[in-house]
Amino acid sequence: MIEFELEHWSAWAPGLETRESWLAWARAPRIGATDGAPEVRFIPAMTRRRLSRIAKMVAQVAHDCSSADELRERPLVFASRHCEIGTSTLILRDIAANLPLSPTAFSHSVHNAPVGQLSILAQNRRPSVSVSARHATFAMGWLEALSVSRRCNGSAVLYVYADEPLPVEYRAFADEPDFTCATALVVRAARGAADASFTLRWSRAEPSPRAPDQLPDPLATVAWLCSRGAQLDLAATAGWGWRVEHSGR
Amino acid sequence: MSALCALGDDHARLASGLFAPAANPLVWRSDLLVDRDVLVGAVESSLPAVPARLAQLACRNNALALAALRSIELPVRAAIERHGAARVGVVMGTTTSGVDEAALAIGRYVESGSYPASFHYAQLEHGGLAEFLADVCGARGPAFVISTACSSSAKALVAARSLLELGLCDAVVCGGVDTLCRMTTRGFFALEALAPERTNPMSRNRRGLNLGEAAALVLLTRDPGGVQLVGAGESSDAHHMSAPSPDGAGAEAAMRAALADARAQPEEVAYLNLHGTGTPLNDASESAAVARVFGASVPCSSTKPRVGHTLGAAGALEALFCALVLESEHDGQLSLPPHDWDGVRDPELAALQLVASGQSAPVRGRRLVASNGFGFGGNNCTLVLERQRA
Structure with a gap:
């Protein structure tokens, strides 16, 4: 069990760009539109044009829950199940056709490209980590964010998650509903129960797959935050998963 | 391992x-x-x-x-x-x-x-x-x-x-x-x-x-004894997606953080496994950073001429090589992996003590070695390993 503080959060999905819109959404939460990208007008146009949709979503939610100083000083943890799979798939098509690869596309296809670009934009020189874990990606990124907070002497960590639907080439393999969404949580590992509002507990979970109408973890988390729910169960693998609870402080 | x-x-x-x-x-x-x-x-x-x-x-x-x-x-x-x-x-x-x-x-x-x-x-x-x-x-x-x-x-x-x-x-x-x-x-x-x-x-x-x-x-x-991971340092360059910062500031921050985490002084490290990719930019930035942290006193080598750059596996593989260095101790000496190269120094690079064939390192005090790993996105990580008595 880990005790932690959740200091701030933000989220972005097409049509859901403000705290008010998320609070209204949380009254009847569902997976929404998948098309569209944040405008990220706070980024200079030259740089903005080079960012993928995932990178823009990451920059947007990071910006929405941090001041410039906080964005420069907080360690960064990023999680994404598929990340820049769109860019990778274009590269794979070029490989299949024996076409020369674009060096920029290649260096921007790596899993830590969005968080690397965020660190450059924000001039953030702190540790940065990039996590992937299939169905458990969101939950494992959250765990790693608390680990990084612990490694950085209890510093607040910016945990950003982003994903978008699989490209058409892989649609047949999709095992989760399509969604486009990014979330940011500012979390801090606590020194003890007195210092914490939440706990993250590794517990036995229902082995059955999630119901088809169940929200993906990032959206379920936003709904839980908006509705101030008691507990949140995140996707389990092999019969074990995370449960997030208010610690009753 | x-x-x-x-x-x-x-x-x-x-x-x-x-x-x-x-x-x-x-x-x-x-x-x-x-x-x-x-x-x-x-x-x-x-x-x-x-x-x-x-x-x-x-x-x-x-x-x-x-x-x-x-x-x-x-x-x-x-x-x-x-x-x-x-x-x-x-x-x-x-x-x-x-x-x-x-x-x-x-x-x-x-x-x-x-x-x-x-x-x-x-x-x-x-x-x-x-x-x-x-x-x-x-x-x-x-x-x-x-x-x-x-x-x-x-x-x-x-x-x-x-x-x-x-x-x-x-x-x-x-x-x-x-x-x-x-x-x-x-x-x-x-x-x-x-x-x-x-x-x-x-x-x-x-x-x-x-x-x-x-x-x-x-x-x-958590079992005591043997080779332990006693220090880790992480940093970001905030410079460029596919090129390290020329001054090596991010690499230096990672090495200093790893030493602090291990509560070790630079001179206590018996061997440093370099990231050492052999690209013009990596070697320039890494040698500058290593020289600022360790001077020219720590024996160091890149093991990539013997295995290639194994990318996502490199950090763990080179940590394992460092563990083999610690386990090689014999008569108070550690065997070291030679630095394979043509021996032509680059006057533009800070001078390092690159391990020669057959060179070993005496054991003094703590048995400590370190390994550098730097990646795209300016993502840096240095590990410090120690061999401890059970």
């Missing part, structure tokens, strides 16, 4: 290849680039078959992981029995996963509109590596992959150590796996980072890197 790389697939072969006065197991391959051969570090041994129930995750990357797991299967099983499966985690680094299988499959898809029966998208998912290993070894604790380019598996070891310190796990299977594939070979070729011959790190004549493949696995526990 267990690893497979161009030097071999067991401890004895790895150690003899690592410390030999000269060793060059790199091979020319014609199947990776278009219309030209490329020198790489390849795993030549035959790999075990992936169990049929895990066919969705059947790719060379996971087969390499399975082969490496065989050598540590007994201690992993003992840890699960002692602590319970839910207290044993899996944290791995990879950048390739099954991307070469995916490249073949996309070719077929473009031609015919359907995939080969053996292909599944899960082979391409980085997270598949952790899920695969957890399944085959029976661990039921947290399982995830860290993918921060060439620092991935160094950071996987650091994250594994955190799971122990947080009290969430009692043992963690951790390390890294990356496979030779057309995506990374052609990508580094496009970046003009591949050497046309054997890599020649820190030389005035250096012209780039050779790629390699490897799997390196460690069972990390």
Whole structure:
């Protein structure tokens, strides 16, 4: 069990760009539109044009829950199940056709490209980590964010998650509903129960797959935050998963 | 500890290849680039078959992981029995996963509109590596992959150590796996980072890197004694996606943080395994940073001329090489991996003490060694290992 503080959060999905819109959404939460990208007008146009949709979503939610100083000083943890799979798939098509690869596309296809670009934009020189874990990606990124907070002497960590639907080439393999969404949580590992509002507990979970109408973890988390729910169960693998609870402080 | 790389697939072969006065197991391959051969570090041994129930995750990357797991299967099983499966985690680094299988499959898809029966998208998912290993070894604790380019598996070891310190796990299977594939070979070729011959790190004549493949696995526990991960330092350059900051400030911050975490002074470190890719930019920035932190007093070498740059596996593989250095102690001396190069110093680079063939290091006080790993996105990680008495 880990005790932690959740200091701030933000989220972005097409049509859901403000705290008010998320609070209204949380009254009847569902997976929404998948098309569209944040405008990220706070980024200079030259740089903005080079960012993928995932990178823009990451920059947007990071910006929405941090001041410039906080964005420069907080360690960064990023999680994404598929990340820049769109860019990778274009590269794979070029490989299949024996076409020369674009060096920029290649260096921007790596899993830590969005968080690397965020660190450059924000001039953030702190540790940065990039996590992937299939169905458990969101939950494992959250765990790693608390680990990084612990490694950085209890510093607040910016945990950003982003994903978008699989490209058409892989649609047949999709095992989760399509969604486009990014979330940011500012979390801090606590020194003890007195210092914490939440706990993250590794517990036995229902082995059955999630119901088809169940929200993906990032959206379920936003709904839980908006509705101030008691507990949140995140996707389990092999019969074990995370449960997030208010610690009753 | 267990690893497979161009030097071999067991401890004895790895150690003899690592410390030999000269060793060059790199091979020319014609199947990776278009219309030209490329020198790489390849795993030549035959790999075990992936169990049929895990066919969705059947790719060379996971087969390499399975082969490496065989050598540590007994201690992993003992840890699960002692602590319970839910207290044993899996944290791995990879950048390739099954991307070469995916490249073949996309070719077929473009031609015919359907995939080969053996292909599944899960082979391409980085997270598949952790899920695969957890399944085959029976661990039921947290399982995830860290993918921060060439620092991935160094950071996987650091994250594994955190799971122990947080009290969430009692043992963690951790390390890294990356496979030779057309995506990374052609990508580094496009970046003009591949050497046309054997890599020649820190030389005035250096012209780039050779790629390699490897799997390196460690069972990390809280048990005292033996080789321990005692320090880790992480930083970001905030400079450029595919080039290190020229002054090496990020690399320097990672090394200083790792030493502070290990409560060690620079002069206590007996050997430093360089990131040492042999690209003009890496070696310039790394040598400047190493010279500022350690001066020219610490013996250092790049082991990449002997195994290639194994990308997501490099951090764990080179940590394992550092453990072999610590375990080589004999009559108060540590064997050191020689730095293979043409011996032509670059007057533009800060002077380092590059390990000569047959050079060893005396043991003084603590037995400490360190390893650097720097990746795309300006992602830096330095590890400090110590051999402790039980």
